[in-house]
Amino acid sequence: MALSNGEEKTEDYLFKIVLVGDSGVGKSNLLARFARDEFYPNSKSTIGVEFQTQKMDINGKEVKAQIWDTAGQERFRAVTSAYYRGAVGALLVYDISRRLTFDSIDRWLNELHTHSDMNIVMILVGNKSDLKDAREVTTAEGTALAEAQGLFFMETSALDSSNVAAAFETVVKEIYNILSRKVM
Numbered sequence: 374m375a376l377s378n379g380e381e382k383t384e385d386y387l388f389k390i391v392l393v394g395d396s397g398v399g400k401s402n403l404l405a406r407f408a409r410d411e412f413y414p415n416s417k418s419t420i421g422v423e424f425q426t427q428k429m430d431i432n433g434k435e436v437k438a439q440i441w442d443t444a445g446q447e448r449f450r451a452v453t454s455a456y457y458r459g460a461v462g463a464l465l466v467y468d469i470s471r472r473l474t475f476d477s478i479d480r481w482l483n484e485l486h487t488h489s490d491m492n493i494v495m496i497l498v499g500n501k502s503d504l505k506d507a508r509e510v511t512t513a514e515g516t517a518l519a520e521a522q523g524l525f526f527m528e529t530s531a532l533d534s535s536n537v538a539a540a541f542e543t544v545v546k547e548i549y550n551i552l553s554r555k556v557m
């Protein structure tokens with residue numbers, strides 16, 4: 374937007390991003406690592422925040438990601454439609470050391486398709502990549518599911534930080550790119 378003194382105003386972007394996936398896959402720790410660079414070895418509901426706003430630099434613009442965490446609702450399969458409302462991005466998280474959590478991704482995808490916008494940007498996230506000896510889901514399986522469903526894909530570790538920022542940034546960058554194509 375052009376101001377009277379001829380300066381360009383920096384646009385303020387705020388994107389709602391939701392974390393979904395089974396209980397225990399590491400959603401709260403991914404958020405804690407990304408937003409506060411913290412990790413909780415024995416986390417339970419204690420670290421549940423409703424959402425956290427994180428400033429990000431995307432192509433030189435300041436973008437705010439408002440990242441929502443289920444804070445335990447998912448344990449009772451009671452994630453409400455309000456949780457998804459207005460979300461433009463989602464991280465679908467499973468635990469590479471627990472196959473059941475990977476099998477649940479289909480159900481979370483259905484939830485997202487039911488409750489959110491058609492154009493929501495999604496990334497499939499195989500978390501706990503540090504647990505090499507306990508791996509139950511191969512990288513190839515993650516890649517294949519992501520390709521079949523048209524999702525981005527990354528393996529992360531909230532414990533050793535690997536790919537955590539990259540996973541969030543992939544989603545936010547794509548949303549930003551879609552938006553700037555529409556505006557221009």
Ligand code: GDP
Binds near residue numbers: 397
């Ligand atoms: P949520 O229920 O999906 O929010 O999962 P939490 O973030 O509460 O994590 C569940 C448990 O997994 C906790 O004991 C965490 O310390 C652990 N955890 C989370 N992320 C990782 C990770 O990347 N690697 C390992 N080894 N443990 C993790």
Ligand code: MG
Binds near residue numbers: 401421443445
């Ligand atoms: Mg949690």
